[in-house]
Amino acid sequence: MSTQPTSRRIQTVAERMSPFTRYLTESTWAERQHEPGICDFVFGNPHEMPLPGLVDALQRWSIPQNELWYAYKESEPSARAAVVVSLRERRGLPFEPDDIFLTNGAFAALSVALGAVVDPGDEVIFISPPWFFYEALIAAAGASPVRVKIDLETFDLDLGAIAAAITAKTRAIIVNSPNNPTGKIYPPRTLEGLARLLTEASQHYDRPVYLLSDESYSRIIFDDRDYPSPTAYYPNSLLIYTYGKTLLAPGQRLGYIALPPTMPDRELLRAAIFASQVMTGYAFPNALLQYALPDLERLSIDIAHLQHKRDRLVAALRDTGYQVHVPEGTFYLLPRSPWADDWAFTDLLAEYDILCLPGAVVELPGYFRISLTANDAMIDRALPGFAAAMQRAMPTLPADSSSDTLS
Numbered sequence: 210m211s212t213q214p215t216s217r218r219i220q221t222v223a224e225r226m227s228p229f230t231r232y233l234t235e236s237t238w239a240e241r242q243h244e245p246g247i248c249d250f251v252f253g254n255p256h257e258m259p260l261p262g263l264v265d266a267l268q269r270w271s272i273p274q275n276e277l278w279y280a281y282k283e284s285e286p287s288a289r290a291a292v293v294v295s296l297r298e299r300r301g302l303p304f305e306p307d308d309i310f311l312t313n314g315a316f317a318a319l320s321v322a323l324g325a326v327v328d329p330g331d332e333v334i335f336i337s338p339p340w341f342f343y344e345a346l347i348a349a350a351g352a353s354p355v356r357v358k359i360d361l362e363t364f365d366l367d368l369g370a371i372a373a374a375i376t377a378k379t380r381a382i383i384v385n386s387p388n389n390p391t392g393k394i395y396p397p398r399t400l401e402g403l404a405r406l407l408t409e410a411s412q413h414y415d416r417p418v419y420l421l422s423d424e425s426y427s428r429i430i431f432d433d434r435d436y437p438s439p440t441a442y443y444p445n446s447l448l449i450y451t452y453g454k455t456l457l458a459p460g461q462r463l464g465y466i467a468l469p470p471t472m473p474d475r476e477l478l479r480a481a482i483f484a485s486q487v488m489t490g491y492a493f494p495n496a497l498l499q500y501a502l503p504d505l506e507r508l509s510i511d512i513a514h515l516q517h518k519r520d521r522l523v524a525a526l527r528d529t530g531y532q533v534h535v536p537e538g539t540f541y542l543l544p545r546s547p548w549a550d551d552w553a554f555t556d557l558l559a560e561y562d563i564l565c566l567p568g569a570v571v572e573l574p575g576y577f578r579i580s581l582t583a584n585d586a587m588i589d590r591a592l593p594g595f596a597a598a599m600q601r602a603m604p605t606l607p608a609d610s611s612s613d614t615l616s
C-alpha cells in the first residue's frame with residue numbers, strides 16, 4: 210500500500226510553482242503587506258476603490274429577471290455577442306460567437322486551452338521570464354514544459370532559441386504580449402518570424418503547433434502604440450483574454466478564449482474546448498459576470514494615469530541611479546537590482562516600507578518588479594526610500610551600472 214497521501218502529479222505541479230508559493234508564504238511581503246503605511250508594489254492588485262461602473266453593473270445585473278437567472282450557465286449568448294463586437298472592432302476580423310468561450314479569467318482560459326490541445330507526452334514551449342503559473346499549468350495538463358529564454362538585450366523573443374526548442378513532440382507555445390514582466394510588445398517583424406517557424410514546424414511534423422496567445426494586457430498599452438496581436442500572424446492561434454487587468458478587479462473572474470476566423474478546423478476545436486471547460490471544473494464565469502459583460506466591455510481603469518505613474522517612477526528611479534527601461538504596456542516596471550541578490554535588495558527596500566517582487570521569483574535574478582497599480586500616495590511615500598536604498602547599495606555597484614542600456 211502506498212504511503213503517499215497526495216497525488217504525485219499535483220506534487221510535481223506544486224514543485225513547478227514553488228518559487229511563487231515560497232514567496233507567498235516566506236517573504237517580507239508575506240509578513241508585512243498589511244502594515245499601515247506600507248508601499249506595496251508586488252502584485253497587480255488594486256490599491257484604490259473599484260471602478261464605480263463595475264459596481265453599478267454588478268448591482269444591476271444581480272437582480273433576477275426570471276427563474277433561470279442563476280441556473281447553470283455555459284457561454285451566455287449576450288456575453289459572446291459583446292466579445293464578438295469588441296474583437297471585430299479592435300482586430301478588424303469577423304470573429305464568430307460560437308468561437309468565443311467565456312472562462313473564469315485567463316487562468317482558466319489557459320488551462321482549458323491546454324486541456325483541449327495537448328496529450329500526455331507532448332511538449333509545450335513557454336517563454337522565460339514567464340508569468341508565475343505557465344510551467345505548472347502545462348505540467349497539470351500532462352505535458353512537458355520547455356523553457357525558452359528571451360533576448361535579454363532587447364526583451365524580444367529569441368526566434369533562434371524557439372526554433373531550436375521545437376521537436377516532433379511540440380504541440381503548443383505560450384506567448385504573452387504585452388509581456389509580464391518585461392512590458393514588451395512583440396513587434397510585427399518578430400511575430401512574422403514566429404509564424405513562419407511555427408508553420409514550418411507544423412508542416413514538417415505533420416500536425417499543428419498551436420499558439421496560445423496570452424493577451425491579458427492587450428488593453429494596457431502606453432504611448433498610443435498599436436497592439437499587434439500574435440493571432441493576426443498565425444492561423445492556429447487561441448486568443449486568451451481576461452477582464453481582470455482592464456477592470457483591475459482580478460477577484461471577479463472573467464475572461465475568454467477566442468478562436469480567430471482564420472483558424473482551420475475550428476469546429477473540431479469548439480467541441481474539444483467545451484469538453485475541456487466542463488472537465489476543468491466547469492470553468493465558466495458566474496452567471497452574474499456574464500450578464501454584466503456587455504457593460505464591463507466598455508470600462509477600463511485610467512490608462513493615462515497608469516502611464517503617468519510609469520513616467521514618474523521611471524524618471525525618479527533613473528535620477529537616483531537605477532537602470533530601468535520604459536515598458537510599452539502592462540502594469541510593471543523591471544529595474545535592475547543594484548545587488549546580484551535581488552531578494553536581499555528587496556529586503557533592503559522593505560526597510561524603507563517598500564515591497565517589490567524579487568526578479569528571481571519570475572526567473573529573472575538581478576532584477577526586481579514594481580507594479581504600477583500602487584496608488585499615488587504610495588509612490589509619494591516610496592520615492593525617498595527608493596533613493597535611500599540605492600545610496601546604501603551603491604558601493605557594491607559595478608562602475609558602468611548607472612548607464613541605461615534598455616531604453
Ligand SMILES: Cc1ncc(COP(=O)(O)O)c(C=O)c1O
Nearest residue numbers: 314315316340385389425451453
Ligand atoms: C501574463 C498573465 N497571464 C494570465 C494571468 C491571469 O489572469 P487572471 O488572474 O485574470 O486569470 C495574469 C495575471 O497576473 C498574467 O499576468
